Amino acid sequence: MGESTVIIGVGNPDRGDDGVGIVVAAIAGSLTGVAVRTVNDPFDILDAWGFADRAVVIDATKGTSAPGVGTVFDVGAQPFPPAFPSSSSHGLGIADAVALGKALGRLPKHLVVIGVEGEVFDGCGLSAAVSAAVDAAVGAVLEVMCDA
Amino acid sequence: MPSDIRRIGVDYISRVEGEGCLRVAVRDGEVTEYDFGIFEPPRFFEAFMRGRRFTEAPDITARICGICPVAYQMSSVQAMESVCGVTVDPEIDDLRRLLYCGEWIESHVLHMYLLHAPDFLGYESGIALAADFPDEVGRGLRLKQTGNAIVAALGGREIHPVSVRVGGFHRVPTRKELEPLIPRLEQARDDALATVEWVAALPMPEADRDDEYVALVSDDEYAILKGRIRSTRGIDVGVEQWNDLFVEEHVARSTALHSRIKERGLYQVGPMARFNLSEELLRPVALDAAHRVGLAAPCTNPFRSIVVRAVETVHAVDLALDLLDRYRRPERPAVPVTPVAGTGHGASEAPRGMLYHRYEIDAEGRVLDAQIVPPTAQNQGSIEADLLHLVERNLELADADLQHLLEQSIRNYDPCISCSTHFLRLEVDRG
Numbered sequence: 077m078g079e080s081t082v083i084i085g086v087g088n089p090d091r092g093d094d095g096v097g098i099v100v101a102a103i104a105g106s107l108t109g110v111a112v113r114t115v116n117d118p119f120d121i122l123d124a125w126g127f128a129d130r131a132v133v134i135d136a137t138k139g140t141s142a143p144g145v146g147t148v149f150d151v152g153a154q155p156f157p158p159a160f161p162s163s164s165s166h167g168l169g170i171a172d173a174v175a176l177g178k179a180l181g182r183l184p185k186h187l188v189v190i191g192v193e194g195e196v197f198d199g200c201g202l203s204a205a206v207s208a209a210v211d212a213a214v215g216a217v218l219e220v221m222c223d224a
Numbered sequence: 225m226p227s228d229i230r231r232i233g234v235d236y237i238s239r240v241e242g243e244g245c246l247r248v249a250v251r252d253g254e255v256t257e258y259d260f261g262i263f264e265p266p267r268f269f270e271a272f273m274r275g276r277r278f279t280e281a282p283d284i285t286a287r288i289c290g291i292c293p294v295a296y297q298m299s300s301v302q303a304m305e306s307v308c309g310v311t312v313d314p315e316i317d318d319l320r321r322l323l324y325c326g327e328w329i330e331s332h333v334l335h336m337y338l339l340h341a342p343d344f345l346g347y348e349s350g351i352a353l354a355a356d357f358p359d360e361v362g363r364g365l366r367l368k369q370t371g372n373a374i375v376a377a378l379g380g381r382e383i384h385p386v387s388v389r390v391g392g393f394h395r396v397p398t399r400k401e402l403e404p405l406i407p408r409l410e411q412a413r414d415d416a417l418a419t420v421e422w423v424a425a426l427p428m429p430e431a432d433r434d435d436e437y438v439a440l441v442s443d444d445e446y447a448i449l450k451g452r453i454r455s456t457r458g459i460d461v462g463v464e465q466w467n468d469l470f471v472e473e474h475v476a477r478s479t480a481l482h483s484r485i486k487e488r489g490l491y492q493v494g495p496m497a498r499f500n501l502s503e504e505l506l507r508p509v510a511l512d513a514a515h516r517v518g519l520a521a522p523c524t525n526p527f528r529s530i531v532v533r534a535v536e537t538v539h540a541v542d543l544a545l546d547l548l549d550r551y552r553r554p555e556r557p558a559v560p561v562t563p564v565a566g567t568g569h570g571a572s573e574a575p576r577g578m579l580y581h582r583y584e585i586d587a588e589g590r591v592l593d594a595q596i597v598p599p600t601a602q603n604q605g606s607i608e609a610d611l612l613h614l615v616e617r618n619l620e621l622a623d624a625d626l627q628h629l630l631e632q633s634i635r636n637y638d639p640c641i642s643c644s645t646h647f648l649r650l651e652v653d654r655g
Contacts, residue, residue: 088383090384116381116383117372117383119334119365119368119372120369120372122365123365123369172351175351176350176351176354176361179351179352179354179355179358179361180354180358180361180362180365181358182362
């Protein structure tokens, strides 16, 4: 797999579970050899996927379900919820980045967003509930890769 | 409600950092009540600093704002260096300027393209704007990413950079590491010049209002990192005299302290203040761009602040290119700093205006007292004065149109309300 596919981890590792996207992206990247980008300003997501044909974005969510529960959105197959509860505290959220990419004609042909519900958003390291969910989230990324 | 009474309430002001509210009461064609309130919880950063090591100030205070962390780092390190009697090497000051240029570009471009321009063109958001102006918004994204790249290259990451320390940097980059920024900045200069033309052509409400403008001023450069405090009505003092001239007051409706000049009241900091005090010190390419679109000091219409931001973006890009051209890796990343008991003062020009820090430390380097005066707190009085000015002159507008105009007016200041929440004395009566 070349640069036409990219895995993007969004978050801040100094905000507890907000760093789950970065952890999942790093593991999935090392298993697949796919290029990995790390973004802590959602504004930069468009730059991170650049002109890739396919992108998988992993971010923490807040307020949707029990900690550790994952949500997978295939942006081409279903409308992306405008209120996707990204845990970002500044600037754009994932929903804004997707909407902006769409407006600018800069969405990858195949874009999948994987959210992992966080529990604790301060301090370093992941909570137990979210740590336990990392394998499943990595599995969800690999599944997207295999669906090509 | 009687027909001669209009109440206009804006409970949530979108596209500003933090949250504020605005209430206006009109009776018989006269404004009888108005206030701009802030209802974000207090954040106690000055109290957090007490008891911490003096070396922790840049990393702790940077967390006050995710948009302008560099400003907090620069004001705090300069305050600590002043109390300890340390002067950093000129090469380190230049690197600090370069880092600051990155933050100005990031912050100004975000505000212009995604937060403020939609107001002028009647769009509800930057995303809606992008659908009709994809080339322009794409240009804004490209510019902002160049600002991000500068901050990441010098600071280690785009948000909350980690390389700044009292005395200098933890590590300074090699020339080779910074060289990839040069072609990006050359593109950015073209983009920034195009931005000046674009924002200058936006439909601009008239709202000129006499105000006292306050900014750091340096004799030989458009001040970003340091300077003396000057105003358009004659103030000219060192930053250590901030508390002699200005005072912070608690206002019941807000968790932000409001600042005023002791002798005469409200004043304004920010891009217009810098421009009005230092226009001739802009980089020539920025000054030419300003004059080409008819912008010259004094600029007293706050809606034109978007044009000043664009001009300052050209300045920051061009200054960054100059600093990179001259860059040689400093021999040492930092000078040693030994704590000295006393009080230190530091101020720098955050994207939104002058940011003043004062710290008292003991001989062990523990912080005994801290004072942090962010630009939005200093602008509260001017924001309210603008609102009153606009309401009084636009009472004929329908509520929705007037609400839009007032929200746009608040965004003229790019108010980072998260930064302006400040200090609150908490008293608990337990019977």
